[in-house]
Amino acid sequence: MLQIKTIHERTDDVKNALKKRGFSAEELNVVDEVVNLDNQRKATQTKLDAVLAQINSKSKAIGGLFKSGKVQEANDMKKEVTDLKSEKDPLEDQLRQITVDIQNILFKLPNMPHAKVPEGLSEDDNVVVKDWDKPLPSLIEGAKAHWDLAELYNIIDFELGVKITGSGFPLYRGKGAIFQRALINFFLDEAREAGYEEIIPPLLVNEASGIGTGSLPDKEAQMYHMEKDNLFLIPTAEVPVTNIVRNVILKEDDFPIKFCAYTPCFRREAGAHGSDVRGLNRVHQFDKIEIVQVEHPDRSHDTLDNMVSYVEGLLNKLELPYRILRLCSGDLTFASALTYDFEVFSAAQEKWLEVSSVSNFETFQTNRMKCRYKDANGKTQLAHTLNGSALALARIVAALLENNQTENGINVPEVLRPYTRFDLID
Template sequence: MLQISTIEKEFDRCVKGLEKRGLEGAENLLKDVLTLDGQRKKLQGQLDDILHESNKLAKEIGQLFQQGKKEEAETAKKKTTELKQKSKSLGEELSNIEVSLSRHLYNIPNIPHDSVPAGKTDEDNEIIKVEDSNIPDLGNHKKPHWDLIEAYDIVDFETGNKVTGAGFPFYKKHGARLVRGMINYFLDKAAEAGYEEVQPPVVINEDSGLGTGQLPDKEGQMYHLEANDLYLIPTAEVPITNMYRDVILKEDQLPIKHSGHTPCFRREAGSWGSHVRGLNRLHQFDKVEIVQVVDPNKSYEVLDQMVGHVEELIKSLGLPYRILRLCAGDLGFTSVITYDFEVYSAAQEKWLEVSSVSNFETFQANRLKLRIKNSDGKKELAHTLNGSALAIPRIMAAILENNQAEDHIKMPEILHPYLGFKEIRKN
C-alpha cells in the first residue's frame, strides 16, 4: 500500500496516477486519507496525555500504599475512574479511525510509472517489441493444441474432469515429461542468472495474502481452505516474497534473488468461457517464478535485467513473441509498471500471455514491513519485483502448435537434454 508520507508529499502525482488508472474520485479518496491520518494523530496525542496522567497516578498510589497511607491511596484511586473512562472512549474512537484509515489504504492501488501509457483495457497496452519472423507456415496440417494433445495422447482433460473438475488436466507420457523438462530447464537458467532456488509452501495464511496484495483485493481469485483459514497460492510470488515479511535486511545482503517452481491455483471466477480452450486457461498450472528484493535506487535496472532474462528464455525456445507495456487501466493493483510477454500460438492464431514482469517499488514492502538498514543505520522500505519465467501450459501450447508436422511434433533443441526425446510421435 501507499505510504501516507508519499500521499502527503506528492499529492498531485498520486492523484494523477490514480486517475490514469481510471479510479474515480481519486482526489477525494486521498484527501480522506490525509484527514483521517490527521485525526489519528490528534486522538493519539490526546490519548497519550491521558495515559500519561493515569500512569503517574498509578505510581503515586503505589507509593502511598507502601508508605501505609491507605486513605490517601483510596482517594487517589477514585480520580483514576474518570481517566479510565476517557481513555476507553478515546481508544475506541481511535481504533475506529485506524480501521477506516487502513481500509482506505488497502483499497488504493499503486501509482503507475510515468512511462505507463494511459488507457483502459488490454486494447490500450503498448507493444514495445515484436519478434514474429519465426511464425511458422503450417500449411494445411494446422491443428490447435487441444487437437494435438488428444492425437498424441499427452494431456487428458477428461480424466481430470472426473477426478477433480474442469481446468485440472492430467499430463501424460511425453506431455508429463515435457512439463517436467521445462520446469528443470527454467530453474537451471534462473540458477545461472544467480537466482537461489526455493521450494515454497503452496498454501499461505491471511497475513501473507495481505503482504503481497492478493488480499483483500482479489479474495475471490484464490482457493480458500476454510477449515484452516489458508489459501492455495495463485503464484509463487506470494510465499517467496513473504519470506521477507517483517524483515530488516542489511545493505550487503542485497539483492535478494529467488527462483521457485510451484503449481499455481486460480479460481478464475468469471473468466471462463468458450473462448478458453485446452491449455489456455487452467485452474492449476506450473510456473517458475523469479523474485527480487532490491535497493530502491536499483529497481529499474533490475527490472530490465528480469525482462531480459524472460526474453532470453522465450528466444531460446524458438517461439515468436512480443513484449507489451501494460496501460494504466490494465495494470495490476500492486504494480507500478508491468511488462507482459506473449508468445504466438500459430494454429489458434493467438498471442498467449506467458509472463508478467513487474516492479512494485515500495507498495508490497510497505505492507510487508520489508526494510533495508543502510550503513548509517537508517531504515527504508525495499523495492520488490517479480516475473514469471515461465508459465508452463501456454508455452507448451505454443510449442505444440508451432512445431507440428504431419506425423510428429518437434521439440525445441534446447530442451532435448531435458526430455530424453527430440520429437513427439504417436505411441
C-alpha cells in the first residue's frame, strides 16, 4: 500500500508510476481524489479534536463541581456537554467515512515500479537480462513431455488426483513422491547454508495476514477461502512468513532478517483455463520453498540482487537451462516494485517455464502490515520486504523429467542423488 504521505508529497511521481502501470488519464483521477479526501480528513479531525478537547475539560470540571457540592452548576455544565455531543457525533461519522474511503482507494493502488522496471504492457515486453548462452539440451529420439513420462514410469497420477479432488491436484507416487521430497530437502538445505532460518508456518491464514502481504482484499479469487472460519489457504509461504513481522518495530541491527519455508501452495487459478495448463504446468496445489527477507531500505536492492544470484546457483546445481527476465511494468505484480522471473527450458515442450519470481516490495507490504524499525535518530521508518521462490517444484519437476530422459529412464541430477538414494527413475 502506498503511503498517503508519499501521494501528497510526490503526487506527480505517483501519477507517472501508475501511468507506467497502465492507468488511463481518467483512472489517474483517483490520485487527486485521495489527496482531496485526505485534506478533508485532516480538516475534519482538527474540528473533531477541538470539540473532544472541550468535552474532556468540561467533563473533568463536572467531577470537581460535584465533589465540592455545586450540583446546580454541574448540571448546567452537563447540558453544555450534551450540546457539544451533537457536534461531535456527525464529525465522528464523517471522519470514519472519509477514512474508509481513503483506505478503499489505497487498497486498489498498486506499488510504484522501480526505475529499473522497463515500460511495457504485457509479458512480451519483459526484458531478458540474462539469456542462456549454451546449447539447449538435445533430447533422445521420441522424447516425451512430462505428462507422458509421468504415466510411463508411474510417478505422477493426474487421473487419481482428479478422482480424489479434481483437476490440478496431482498425486505423486513411488519414485515420483521420493523425487519431490528430495528436491524439497535439497532446497531447504541450500537455503539454510545461505543463512536463512527455516520456518514451518501455518497453511491457513487469517484475513489480517492476507491483507498484510497484499493478497487481500480483492484477490480472494486466487485464494481458497474457508468461509466457516474465515481462513484462507496460503497461495505461497510468503503470506504466513512475511506476516511474522506484522506490527513489529525492529532495531536497525536486526537486519537482514532471512527466513525460508517449505509449504504446499494452493491457488484457485480462476479463469486460467486454456493454454499451458497441461500436466504440471499449472496446478492448484504445488510445493514451493520460499525465501523471505526483511531489509533496511538502503540495502534492499543489493539484497534483491543477492537473492537472484542465489536462485541462479540452484538452477546451476540442478543443471537446468534458464534465463532471467526483468518484468516490465505491465507484467509486474500488484505489490512489487521490481521483479525478476526465472524461466527454465522444458525441452520436450520446447518452451520456457516460469519457476521462480524474486521481488522487492520496498515499503508496500510493510506499510500494510506496519513493520517498522527505529533509525539512527530514533525515528520509526518502514522496512523493506523481499521474497523469492527457491524454488517452486511442479515446473522444476516437469523440466527435470523432460530434460533428463534417456532410453533407460530419467537421470536424477547429481546433487539430488544423496536425497533420492537412486540414480534413475525407471
